[in-house]
Amino acid sequence: MNKNYLFGSTSGWKRYAPILLLAPGVFLYILIALGPSLATAVYSFTDASGLRGAPVNWIGLDNYDEFLFQGLASRDNIDATLRTLKFSVIVTFVQFTLGLILALLLNQKLRGRTVFRTLFFIPVILGVVIQGLMWKLFLQPRGGPMATMFDWFGAQSEFLGGLPGPAFNWVIVVQIWANVGVTMVIFLAGMQTINTDLYEAARIDGASGWELFRSITWPQLTPAINTNFLLNIVGSLQAWQLFLVLLGYKPGTQVLGYLVFAEGFGQGTSPTFRQGFAAAASIVLFFLVLIIGFVANRYVTWREARYMG
């Protein structure tokens, strides 16, 4: 036991209370999440179909080779991978910024702030299928609200049914719209840990609003910032269902998560169960994220060292 340990007597079983109490949570986590995920990693080197009674053969790196290098399918796969990255980067930064702005606004003593907070959080409660329905209606090219607004400016768009570029961008918008409520709530929770005395003292020194934000709010929010950063990256990488709901299968818009789903569960044009290949695709995604995550993590550690001491 670490010498920092502060609680209760230092002898007998009580000494081990923290580790005993930690064990169930960690055990469950290893059992339900980590174990199966590692099994998936092993699957990626096999031709497993995921069916009971079907033989499983070790095929080394064949799945990876097919995914990354074979023919022009690899071009589509790599395009999907890059598209996933683009989606993730844009969503992460925009959602982060908007969430922070909303949290700052709603952390004030405003009449009706409860209503605003609830309103921005409602899409999270409604879930992805309904988010899709709402935006299909909102972006209806024949007389929908957004088409009307475009019309005021003499513009026109096919929105989700049109060119892959704009359609993809609309999915970015919907993803941010749907999840900014979570970012906001986590920032709001984080803001409650900031001691208001700090602001009072700085105000007396004549600090402006921006200076207050820079010198107090931003550094004090470090844990919430880190949380939201991770959360937004993960959320955007797993957003393939939104693509499915809004765009269906449209060449030029697929993201990696969709390919993984389609390959593993026979959803393609000629369906076949390919758990092994799907696993390989998801491991590629994992490594990609690991690299981004590593860079992000370095930044986060640096921030913590700088602001939290």
Added chain:
Amino acid sequence: MINKRSWVLSLLVVFALLVAACGDGDSGDTTETTAGDSTATTSGGDAPATTSGGTAEEVTLRVLIHQNPAFTEYMDAFNADFEAANPGVTVDMSIVAPGDMATSIQTRLSANDVDVIDYCVAPCAGFSNAIQPYMTGVEKPAWQQLIEANLIMDLTDEPFIQNFDEATVRDAVSFDGKVYGINMGRNAFSGMFTNVDLLAELGVDIPTTWDELIAACDTINASGNACMTQGGGDTWPIFVGSYGLLGAEFPDQAALSEGLWTGAIKWNEGKALETIERFQVYATEMLESGVTGLSHDEATARYAAGDVAFLPTGTWQGANLEGFEPDFEWTYAPFPGSDNAADNQYLFGKYDLSFLIAEDTPNPDVAKAYLAALSDPDNYQAFVDATGFLPTQPTATLDSVLGNAVSPLLANYRNAFEQIWVAPTGAGQWANAWQAAAWFAPYNEWTDAKALADQAQADLEAGLGG
């Protein structure tokens, strides 16, 4: 101290409860299986439908089907009848979303928790996309994987198989000379719903060649009506609507698949190129503007309003069309994609759902009796009436506006390219150029048919190793 202890205790209680609950689930499973097993052993033999339930034993038959309102409604009624006719049998039917069917079949078979399966794995087309001798290095289709993993029962010698069309049995539910299920119906999607009143009003005959179709569209558009509408917002209806074009240009769809594999046919040459060019005309000139704002069902409702001449899509929309506007007079005619009127008389489509039996079912006789009852000509007629499928039993008829329109064409029914084609491993996405109608602007980024055809051929050859 009391606090601490109570916390540890409550945690322990929670986990004890969990363990206890696990035990429950386990024992529940076991009893069910044993009950089934005992029935299987006592009621052995080739029992026909009426006597299989003669045993007093309690049997639960687990049936897995996909959600489709008219179909599930029929099944609920059918199950009630089946239970009444077979005392002691309870049908436990689970309904899952169509998109979850593949996963459900996979997991339910793994858990040995299903007796009868509605094999409706997307694209829900029976044993489609079989590996042909000329194909190399492609993955086995899902149904073949299931059969080879010994998860599906061989039904070759069951008498109820004889109730179905020979061609259906051969094309939809057979593999390697053995029969594994019953196919319950077909859909056609190469034709177009045709607005009889509007054409009469404008003095236009139902077009029978490509040029006539173009001329008809010109007349219709000039009159202020729209030639065609489509559920462009869902993307897939655009290329499904172009099926008639592909079928008319290549009435032998199996030969098209083989030709593309062997190199005898190239997407960017001859008839294939012409087909892609016509896809573009259909998608960008014949379809009215703004179809990207319509879902598949919305397009049908829009069509029922009466000022659009054609809706090229699947026969499954016939029932909806009758529902929306009973007075609207329509028929279903082949899409005249070819210059040669004789090539425009085929109907292309797919076999829809099929029922299979799990190899490891503890109640094989009850499961067979269930399929036998589904196959019974009277029941089957009721099924067709309820669902609107094109029948796969020779004695059944589809008595509806759609049925009357389609029946003269049924002799010319063929399996569509989508059910035959398997893209070579490594081929790019554009190799599936039978979907190309949905790739032209404004639906996607292509504007030049030749450029698209070249890309399609390059994507195909990347998979053929050429």
Added chain:
Amino acid sequence: MTSQTNRMAKDMNPDAPRALAEPKSNIVRSRQVKALSYLILSIFSVFYIWPLFMLINTSLKTFTDYLKDPAGLASSPSLANFGDAWELANFPQYMLNSAIYTATATIIFIITSLFVAFPIARGYFKGSGAILTMYVVALFLPPALIPQFQLILNLGLYNSRAGFILLFLINPIGMIILVNYIKSIPKELDESAAVDGAGYITFVTRVIFPLIRPAVATVTVLHAIGIWNELILPTIYLTNEDLYPITRGLIVFEGVYGSNWPGIAAAVLMLMLPILILFMFLQRYIIGGLTAGAVKG
């Protein structure tokens, strides 16, 4: 020991001593800030109220009316869809199951993860860093539907309440929210409590728990939503109709080529109410200032 901490919390109540002392120029400025805030919030709100209105509008239409003009106003609004959804989707029975799964799994998850998050955040174990890394890595691990299924199957928990709940006893994101939040609670509190001679469990439940209520409330809401709205796992793991959660009932509105969207809209509007109430209730813990300011930076 708790008395001291409680007193600290009371002293720091943030809303109490302000406003009165504000100089005049500040009041004018704060009015401008408020006006600007309302403007920005109103613009945002348009993009939330409008789609929400369209959803409600959709739920009041018949299916045929919807198909004829999906974006238009309901010509003869009717609540029939709500009644249909209540019956067809089997709300009364399935809602109870959903409530059992959501409540049980969320409570167990919160309790177990509290005792994981606290020592990790404080670095009380040699492997704390490694455990945290493990959780972060898990965020990015591939989905493991089939291996997870085989696990539950082999544990004999397939098609049982316990097995289904087991799937929801973890939530790496929730864990990371808790850990990061605890990091913002100063260690001085631990020390003063330890001087008071508090036992470990007492400390975590009586001192830390109230301090991190905003994070616990956030995680509770997010975790509950995840379970309440889950679509695919009930299909895979629960085949006995008696065990179905409410999302399983929603599929009656689906079809192969299109869905009954007005029915789905009505069902989901009813479905969201319990979670909406939970959120509004817990919101005061997320932002309410009950614990705010107790923490010296």
